[in-house]
Amino acid sequence: MSTSYDVIVIGGGNAALCAALSAREQGASVLVLERAPEAARGGNSAYTGGGFRMVHHGVETVRSVVPDLSEGEIANTDFGEYTAEQYLDDLGRVTQYYCDPDLAETVVRRSTETVQWLHGRGVRFVPRFGRYAFKHEGKFKFFGGTVVEAAGGGRGLVQAEYQAAEKHGVEIRYGAQAIALLRGREGLEGVRIRAHGVEEDLRASAVVLASGGFEANREWRTRYLGPGWDMAKVRGTRYNTGDGIRMALDVGAQAYGQWSGCHSVSWERYAPDFGDLERPITLSRNGYPFSIMVNAEGRRFVDEGADFRNYTYAKYGRAVLEQPGSYAWHVFDSQVEHLLHEEYRSKGTTKAQANTLEELVARMEDVHPGRFLETVREFNAAVKREVAFNPNIKDGKCTTGLAINKSNWASPIEKAPFSAYAVTCGITFTFGGLKIDTATRVLDIADAPLPGLYAAGELVGGLFYFNYPGSSGLMAGSVFGRIAGREAAAHARGGQSMAA
Ligand SMILES: Cc1cc2nc3c(=O)[nH]c(=O)nc-3n(C[C@H](O)[C@H](O)[C@H](O)COP(=O)(O)OP(=O)(O)OC[C@H]3O[C@@H](n4cnc5c(N)ncnc54)[C@H](O)[C@@H]3O)c2cc1C
Incomplete structure (x- = not known):
C-alpha cells in the first residue's frame, strides 16, 4: 500500500466520491479515507432518498438522465420546469437571502451537467414519483422543484459511486480516520490518520476535505446549535463529528456560514x-x-x-x-x-x-x-x-x-x-463550516486560499441558513466535489486552477 498520492480525499460519502472520481479523471493518483468500516460506508449520503435538485426544462432534461423513461410515463406526467432563476430564488428565499451568491450560482448553473456527469459514471436515475408528485385528474404532477432521484436511493447512489471509483483505480481505505492535516512551508503536504488504533502519516500534494458536518457530535451540537440540541436524534451516520472542520481550522481556515443552524x-x-x-x-x-x-x-x-x-x-x-x-x-x-x-x-x-x-x-x-x-x-x-x-x-x-x-x-x-x-x-446536517471559493479552495481569515486544501459537501459553510430547499445537499456536494477533484488534481500537477 502506497503512502504517497497526488490527492487524498477525506470522507467516503457523495461529495468525497465525486471528488475522487473527478481527480482520477484528470489522471491523479487518489486515495479515499473513509472513517467508517466498509459495511457502514457512504456517510449521510447512504441514508438519503437520493433526491437531486437540478435545473430542468421538463421531459427533455429528465430524459437526458433517465433514458429509459417510458412513453406511458411521459404521457401521464407533468414534470413542469425548474429554471435557474427559480432555483436561485428558492435558495435566497428559504435562507433569508444570507446564502452566499457565488456558491449558490455555482451550484445552480452546474446542477444539470453534474447530474448528467454522474449518470455518465454509472449512477442510474429515476423520476421521483413516490413523494414529489401527486396524481391529479389522471396525471402525475411534480411539485417542489425535484424530479429525479438515484435508483435505490442513497444506498444505490453510493454503491454506484464506489463501483465507479474502484473501476477507475481510486484506492479506498476503510476504518481510516483522518486526525490532522500536515502543513509544510508551501502548503498542504499530507494527512495524519488513525487506522485500527495505529497512527500513520500519508503524503499528498493536495487534500480534499469531504468529511461531513458535526451533527453526530453531541458536544459540538450543544456548543454551537444551543441548549437542547444534545437531545436531538441523528438521522444519519454516527461518523460525522466535525473532524474535517476542526482539522482545517487548526491550519488557519476561516469559519463560515451559520454555525448555529442546521437541517x-x-x-x-x-x-x-x-x-x-x-x-x-x-x-x-x-x-x-x-x-x-x-x-x-x-x-x-x-x-x-x-x-x-x-x-x-x-x-x-x-x-x-x-x-x-x-x-x-x-x-x-x-x-x-x-x-x-x-x-x-x-x-x-x-x-x-x-x-x-x-x-x-x-x-x-x-x-x-x-x-x-x-x-x-x-x-x-x-x-x-x-x-x-x-x-x-x-x-x-x-x-x-x-x-x-x-x-x-x-x-x-x-x-x-x-x-x-x-x-x-x-437532525440531518449542520450548516456552519468552512469558507471556500467557487474553485472549492479553502480560504483563510483574509480570504486567501490555503495552498493544496479543497473542500466539498456538508462541511462547506455559507450555502444554507435557517432552512434548506429539499434535495440541494447531494446536488451541492456533487457540484463542489467534482470541482474539488479537478482542482486538486491540477494543483498536484503544479498546473493552473481550472476554475471558470
Ligand atoms: C435521512 C437523510 C435523508 C436525506 N435525504 C436527502 C436527499 O434525498 N437529497 C439530498 O440532497 N440530501 C439529503 N440528505 C442530506 C445529505 O445526506 C447530505 O447533504 C449529503 O449526503 C452530504 O454529503 P457529504 O458527502 O458532504 O457527507 P456524508 O455523505 O455524510 O459523508 C461524510 C463522510 O466523511 C466520513 N468521515 C467523517 N469524519 C472522517 C474522518 N475524520 N476521516 C475520514 N472520514 C471521515 C464519514 O464516515 C462519511 O463517509 C439526507 C440526509 C439524511 C440523514
Missing part, C-alpha cells in the same frame, strides 16, 4: 440515537402539511401549510425541539390520512388512533386534553370551507383569525377515524 425535521419520537441503514427514511414524518401539529399543551406552534413540505420540513425540526419536552404530535383525520406515505405505517411508528377526538387525546396521554379539543374546535371553525383542497398546488385553503394561521391545505379535523403520530427533532 432538522420531524422524526419518530422514539427513534434510536443514530440512523439505521436498513430503514433510512422510515422514521421521517413528512405529512404534516395536511395535519395540525400540537405540543404537550395541546397548542399549535407553526403554520403547517406555509409552503410545500420541501421548503419547510428542514426548519420545523427546530420548532419541535423548542416545544415543552421536545415532542409534538401530527394529527390527521380520515379525509387526508390516505395522503401519508408508507413511513407513517412502518414498524416502530408511535401512533394513536380513535373514533372521537376525546378518545384520541386520551390515547396520546401526554397532551393537555382540554386545550387540545379547544385547538381543534378553533381550527375547524377558522377553515375557509369554500376553497377546494388540492395537495398538488398551494391551494390557498387556509384558516383566518387564528394566532397562527394555516396557509394551505387547511382541511378540518372532523371525520373519524382520527390519528396522531408522535415526533421529536431529528
Whole structure:
C-alpha cells in the first residue's frame, strides 16, 4: 500500500466520491479515507432518498438522465420546469437571502451537467414519483422543484459511486480516520490518520476535505446549535463529528456560514440515537402539511401549510425541539390520512388512533386534553370551507383569525377515524463550516486560499441558513466535489486552477 498520492480525499460519502472520481479523471493518483468500516460506508449520503435538485426544462432534461423513461410515463406526467432563476430564488428565499451568491450560482448553473456527469459514471436515475408528485385528474404532477432521484436511493447512489471509483483505480481505505492535516512551508503536504488504533502519516500534494458536518457530535451540537440540541436524534451516520472542520481550522481556515443552524425535521419520537441503514427514511414524518401539529399543551406552534413540505420540513425540526419536552404530535383525520406515505405505517411508528377526538387525546396521554379539543374546535371553525383542497398546488385553503394561521391545505379535523403520530427533532446536517471559493479552495481569515486544501459537501459553510430547499445537499456536494477533484488534481500537477 502506497503512502504517497497526488490527492487524498477525506470522507467516503457523495461529495468525497465525486471528488475522487473527478481527480482520477484528470489522471491523479487518489486515495479515499473513509472513517467508517466498509459495511457502514457512504456517510449521510447512504441514508438519503437520493433526491437531486437540478435545473430542468421538463421531459427533455429528465430524459437526458433517465433514458429509459417510458412513453406511458411521459404521457401521464407533468414534470413542469425548474429554471435557474427559480432555483436561485428558492435558495435566497428559504435562507433569508444570507446564502452566499457565488456558491449558490455555482451550484445552480452546474446542477444539470453534474447530474448528467454522474449518470455518465454509472449512477442510474429515476423520476421521483413516490413523494414529489401527486396524481391529479389522471396525471402525475411534480411539485417542489425535484424530479429525479438515484435508483435505490442513497444506498444505490453510493454503491454506484464506489463501483465507479474502484473501476477507475481510486484506492479506498476503510476504518481510516483522518486526525490532522500536515502543513509544510508551501502548503498542504499530507494527512495524519488513525487506522485500527495505529497512527500513520500519508503524503499528498493536495487534500480534499469531504468529511461531513458535526451533527453526530453531541458536544459540538450543544456548543454551537444551543441548549437542547444534545437531545436531538441523528438521522444519519454516527461518523460525522466535525473532524474535517476542526482539522482545517487548526491550519488557519476561516469559519463560515451559520454555525448555529442546521437541517432538522420531524422524526419518530422514539427513534434510536443514530440512523439505521436498513430503514433510512422510515422514521421521517413528512405529512404534516395536511395535519395540525400540537405540543404537550395541546397548542399549535407553526403554520403547517406555509409552503410545500420541501421548503419547510428542514426548519420545523427546530420548532419541535423548542416545544415543552421536545415532542409534538401530527394529527390527521380520515379525509387526508390516505395522503401519508408508507413511513407513517412502518414498524416502530408511535401512533394513536380513535373514533372521537376525546378518545384520541386520551390515547396520546401526554397532551393537555382540554386545550387540545379547544385547538381543534378553533381550527375547524377558522377553515375557509369554500376553497377546494388540492395537495398538488398551494391551494390557498387556509384558516383566518387564528394566532397562527394555516396557509394551505387547511382541511378540518372532523371525520373519524382520527390519528396522531408522535415526533421529536431529528437532525440531518449542520450548516456552519468552512469558507471556500467557487474553485472549492479553502480560504483563510483574509480570504486567501490555503495552498493544496479543497473542500466539498456538508462541511462547506455559507450555502444554507435557517432552512434548506429539499434535495440541494447531494446536488451541492456533487457540484463542489467534482470541482474539488479537478482542482486538486491540477494543483498536484503544479498546473493552473481550472476554475471558470
Ligand atoms: C435521512 C437523510 C435523508 C436525506 N435525504 C436527502 C436527499 O434525498 N437529497 C439530498 O440532497 N440530501 C439529503 N440528505 C442530506 C445529505 O445526506 C447530505 O447533504 C449529503 O449526503 C452530504 O454529503 P457529504 O458527502 O458532504 O457527507 P456524508 O455523505 O455524510 O459523508 C461524510 C463522510 O466523511 C466520513 N468521515 C467523517 N469524519 C472522517 C474522518 N475524520 N476521516 C475520514 N472520514 C471521515 C464519514 O464516515 C462519511 O463517509 C439526507 C440526509 C439524511 C440523514
